[in-house]
Amino acid sequence: ETGVTQSPTHLIKTRGQQVTLRCSSQSGHNTVSWYQQALGQGPQFIFQYYREEENGRGNFPPRFSGLQFPNYSSELNVNALELDDSALYLCASSLDASGRETQYFGPGTRLLVL
Amino acid sequence: SQKIEQNSEALNIQEGKTATLTCNYTNYSPAYLQWYRQDPGRGPVFLLLIRENEKEKRKERLKVTFDTTLKQSLFHITASQPADSATYLCALGSGYQLIWGAGTKLIIKP
Numbered sequence: 001e002t003g004v005t006q007s008p009t010h011l012i013k014t015r016g017q018q019v020t021l022r023c024s025s026q027s028g029h030n031t032v033s034w035y036q037q038a039l040g041q042g043p044q045f046i047f048q049y050y051r052e053e054e055n056g057r058g059n060f061p062p063r064f065s066g067l068q069f070p071n072y073s074s075e076l077n078v079n080a081l082e083l084d085d086s087a088l089y090l091c092a093s094s095l096d097a098s099g100r101e102t103q104y105f106g107p108g109t110r111l112l113v114l
Numbered sequence: 115s116q117k118i119e120q121n122s123e124a125l126n127i128q129e130g131k132t133a134t135l136t137c138n139y140t141n142y143s144p145a146y147l148q149w150y151r152q153d154p155g156r157g158p159v160f161l162l163l164i165r166e167n168e169k170e171k172r173k174e175r176l177k178v179t180f181d182t183t184l185k186q187s188l189f190h191i192t193a194s195q196p197a198d199s200a201t202y203l204c205a206l207g208s209g210y211q212l213i214w215g216a217g218t219k220l221i222i223k224p
Binding site for chain 2: 002004031033040041042043044045048055056058090092097098102103104105106107108
């Protein structure tokens with residue numbers, strides 16, 4: 001186990017709705033990254049938070065937003081859900097934002113948009 | 115645009131043999147490369163990191179090579195076991211952002 005937890009494990013939403021996914025990082029890890037993984041594909045980088053500030057963003061629209069809290073928890077919010085948002089959403093925590101430190105992944109939240 | 119290629123077909127290996135997985139990339143000069151293992155329904159698990167100035171890295175039965183001229187990394191599992199069956203992902207980075215391959219499914223047959 002990596003010590004990173006995510007909730008919920010599964011979620012079903014309809015198009016146009018909003019969703020909040022949650023992640024609890026390892027204690028002491030001040031960096032969290034969020035990824036979207038479609039079936040049969042590798043993870044796609046959504047964004048990274050370092051010490052509660054967005055540190056970098058991948059090619060995702062603004063309706064994907066996040067928050068990081070001082071207690072090592074974080075959220076991914078997705079507004080105006082689209083069918084293509086159906087995927088496994090992963091969070092990963094690490095000691096710093098350099099990318100060279102090991103990233104510890106949670107088990108993911110599987111989102112289905114109908 | 116940046117592209118990472120891993121064998122899309124599953125790799126079937128007899129138990130005890132060496133499994134070799136390939137990661138090729140184009141239009142990119144990564145500072146480091148990471149290999150992860152992912153089991154069904156789970157998040158990726160970090161295995162090894164190799165930097166651009168390193169040719170080879172080993173950890174127990176695992177070995178990774180990194181050839182920046184060929185733009186290729188090879189991932190070897192020696193004395194493979196059925197428990198090694200999983201999908202293996204390579205990820206390239208230069209800074210905080212990782213770019214991932216789609217993974218290769220490895221099946222070790224008893």
